[in-house]
Amino acid sequence: MAEQETAKEMTIIPVASGKGGVGKSVITANLSVSLAEKGCRVVAVDLDLGGSNLHTCLGLDNNNPGIGDYLRAHYGNLDELLVDTYHPNLKFLAGDARSPLMANLHTAQKNKLMNHLRKLDADYVLLDLGSGSAYNTLDFFAMSYNGLMVCTVEYTSLMNLLTFLKNLALRRIEMQLPRNTFLRKSFQECLNQPLTSGVITLRKVLHTLAEIDKETAENINRDWLNFRPRIVFNQGRKPDDLVVIDQISETLERNLSLRCDYFGHLFFDPKASESLRRREPLKSFAPDSYIVADIDRLANRVIRLWSQPLRNSARLLKNNTVQVYEERYL
Template sequence: MQRLLAVASGKGGVGKSVLTANLGLALARLGKTVVLVDLDLGASNLHTCLGIRNRNPGLGSLVWKQEKSLASLLVETGQERLWLIPGDSLLPGTANLDWGTKRRVLKEMARLPADFVLLDLGAGSSYNVVDFYLAASQGLLVINPEITSVLNAYSFLKTAAFRVLLSAFPPKAEERAEVLAFAGAKTEGSGSSFLAFAEELAGRFPGKADLALASLRSLRPQVILNRAKAPEDADLGYRLRDISRKNLGIELGFSGFLLEDEGVGRSIAARQPLLALDPASPFSRAVQALASRIAISPEPQDRAWFLEAEGLEGLAAEAFT
């Protein structure tokens, strides 16, 4: 079964695109067929990491219905079993895709003939980003050893938890109003976590909050610490784990510790993934180890329910920031 892997970060410039390109290549070298999708709307540059000129139609063509299938947008990368669906200028970053469009794109992705589809997401916590992240069967959250990147990652998780809770209830359900009221009244670091709130809802509305509870519990984002310079840098990852557990009730997994590697800059200048240029470099080795773990890890949670969630559009972003 195809696996959809989303690569996200709260803060920009932490290495999502570099990681997506190299992880995709590492999975392809393990014999998997891999499609990389540039979902960084308005700032797409995944093609650059792969040394491809952006002359091809991209995702915008599907969104504006010039192309009917995502498969017709596949571009060869020059690497065996590795394909790219580029982003394009038809989709400005400010375009807020409606839920129906996101659902159409996600259903098209599920039809791609690939073992892995990797989504290179834009930075931040906008609903375009969070919705694609939640629809994936597995999510990677990239941080750098800087407090700002960790705090933004936490904001991302908070938005994701809120979105999961809302989408687990039908539009106009009274539970949705309760979720909005809870999120609006919550002040940082105090009160119950999102999970404790969902448990409380489950007590008051028997049977109705089961999906919310199960989906929050199964979220399990995998944190990747990139540009690490010292073993102590991992401590920031543990702090993120602790505040996510306490305030959100979300459990994080740790799946990567990628070192600062001057080869990464060189590889971008050379328009090739570092794994192709120098497979023995510290960054390449860590990415290969990550790919091996992902390739043998058990099938993650099926998040198809999120795709079927109704009435997500129209939920004002300002309801919760």
């Protein structure tokens, strides 16, 4: 098995957000292009079932069979659905834009799809997810402990980020509780507490479960401690916007016992929407734009840092954002 031991592992990068329209598809598409240009073998997957439009961000036509056709059992595996793009290192796997009403997967379908995604032959597989906290989206996001969360610094976007991560925590707990058990019922009762009993925190929920089954509660806690999502701020206008980081960190720690890393920041750039209107990826439409530089920096971080634990990411991102702002706009 020497070959397997030396083979580089494939990295799955799910891209999610609580709020819609914050830039997931633009980032997934253009980060995929940038990684491919830097020599990585990449598959960009449109997993926004019911809202697939990653092809547009990649400048491709909507005429390729994709996950919708796979789910309708027209295809036995995903490899035959991979589409060539204008870069030889980048393949595209279309969503369900040609195959309506496939957004509500059964568990068996979803598990099969996730297994096939894990077997794709690539260095990086980027998953463009739908917005919001549908079970499918949460489960796709949990394919990595370090998925990317995109948000703007708008209040609603930040609130929805917290909601998404809360739902992720609760979904992970639910999945580990056998159906029709007292434990599961107690969990559901925790969720149905009246508003007067305060915010549902992960600590409170695990405490309730531990009183019934200590070992299960400990296992759930151990699983949750592995999660360390990586946040990318998009459409920023000035470095001061990032003061929100401290508040996000504090709330996540207090309510969800969760730590996140702060992985990137992209400034607002009108070239993003112009490239969509022109149906061209940013690299070919506006190669010298600021947003391409920001995405290239994100790609460098992925290549350099993805597989290691990050330290001081909040401070580093704030400093880096000030530096870019001063070089660019002052």
